[in-house]
Amino acid sequence: xxxxxxxxxxxxxxxxxxxxxxxxxxxxxxxxxxxxxxxxxxxxxxxxxxxxxxxxxxxxxxxxxxxxxxxxxxxxxxxxxxxxxxxxxxxxxxxxxxxxxxxxxxxxxxxxxxxxxxxxxxxxxxxxxxxxxxxxxxxxxxxxxxxxxxxxxxxxxxxxxxxxxxxxxxxxxxxxxxxxxxxxxxxxxxxxxxxxxxxxxxxxxxxxxxxxxxxxxxxxxxxxxxxxxxxxxxxxxxxxxxxxxxxxx
Numbered sequence: 001x002x003x004x005x006x007x008x009x010x011x012x013x014x015x016x017x018x019x020x021x022x023x024x025x026x027x028x029x030x031x032x033x034x035x036x037x038x039x040x041x042x043x044x045x046x047x048x049x050x051x052x053x054x055x056x057x058x059x060x061x062x063x064x065x066x067x068x069x070x071x072x073x074x075x076x077x078x079x080x081x082x083x084x085x086x087x088x089x090x091x092x093x094x095x096x097x098x099x100x101x102x103x104x105x106x107x108x109x110x111x112x113x114x115x116x117x118x119x120x121x122x123x124x125x126x127x128x129x130x131x132x133x134x135x136x137x138x139x140x141x142x143x144x145x146x147x148x149x150x151x152x153x154x155x156x157x158x159x160x161x162x163x164x165x166x167x168x169x170x171x172x173x174x175x176x177x178x179x180x181x182x183x184x185x186x187x188x189x190x191x192x193x194x195x196x197x198x199x200x201x202x203x204x205x206x207x208x209x210x211x212x213x214x215x216x217x218x219x220x221x222x223x224x225x226x227x228x229x230x231x232x233x234x235x236x237x238x239x240x241x242x243x244x245x246x247x248x249x
Contacts, residue, residue: 004231006031009083011076013066013123014093016043018192019142022218023090026226028055035079036061037093058083066093066119076126085134088229089127091120091164092142096194098153109156116160117167124171128180137180138229141168142221145188145244161186165240172238181237183228188244190216211246 010027014020015036024034028051038044041063048059060082062075079086095115097108120141131137146154147161168184175182189195189206195215198206207213224243227233 003030003032005087005229007033008087008229009033009035009079009085010088010090010229011035011037011079011086011123011127012090012092013037013119014142015061016040016047017092017094018218019187019190019221020090020092021047022222023092023225024051025054026219026222027088028057028059030226031055031057032088033058033083035059035075037064037066037075039063039065065115066122067114069122072122073126080130086127086130087134087137089123089137089139090142090225091123091140093119094142094160096154096157098157100153101155104155112156112160113163116157117163120164120167124167124182128171128175131180132175132178135179137175138233139171139175139180139182140225140228141165141182141184143168143184143186143240145186145242145247147186147240148242168240169238176237181228181234183233183236183238184240185221185224185228186240186242186244187216187221188242188247190218190221190243192218209248210244211248214245216243216245 010032012020012024015024015038027034036044044061044063048061051059064071097112099108141164143164144161146158147165150158165184168182171182
């Protein structure tokens with residue numbers, strides 16, 4: 001059965017990370033045209049080639065820092081020139097620079113805020129005019145459960161993700177009348193390079209706090225993202241949806 005979303009256009013930032021890759025794989029399998037955005041040009045091209053090998057869909061790449069408004073705009077312009085529209089934006093680009101507040105440098109603060117929060121702002125700003133014009137669009141911001149519960153040593157990261165949830169709620173009000181939905185996905189502990197680096201003891205302690213007693217899989221984040229861009233989720237907007245396996249806060 002052919003996907004209703006075939007040939008729609010999606011932008012995915014932080015594309016070659018574990019979650020970004022899973023989302024791009026899910027979307028490509030449905031025939032969605034994809035623009036992959038990330039800093040490392042070589043990784044983007046490797047990802048593009050792998051996706052093209054497994055799926056027959058159009059893919060382009062933009063190598064840039066999402067906090068650079070000029071390069072980001074050039075990328076958006078190239079997408080519009082190639083495909084004529086933008087239907088979905090997945091704001092997934094994110095970094096961490098952990099430190100307790102007394103030791104956190106301004107560079108550590110600025111790097112995280114610029115990538116996570118400013119990058120989300122720029123993406124929403126640049127695509128919203130096209131979505132408004134076509135009176136259709138879906139924006140998904142990848143947040144985190146720590147935005148709600150806080151986390152030691154992550155004042156910068158938590159602030160960025162809490163800000164993203166605020167952008168989600170605000171833009172849902174600004175754009176809703178034009179047919180554009182805006183939602184956040186807040187993952188808990190997902191199997192990524194970050195969680196794989198934890199000690200066995202730390203993994204057990206964390207899993208004990210999760211009702212399902214396991215970490216989530218990147219594909220589970222991707223499946224929720226796909227649901228949120230589908231017609232079945234057309235009446236959902238302004239929400240932050242926790243994907244945490246029932247984690248205790």
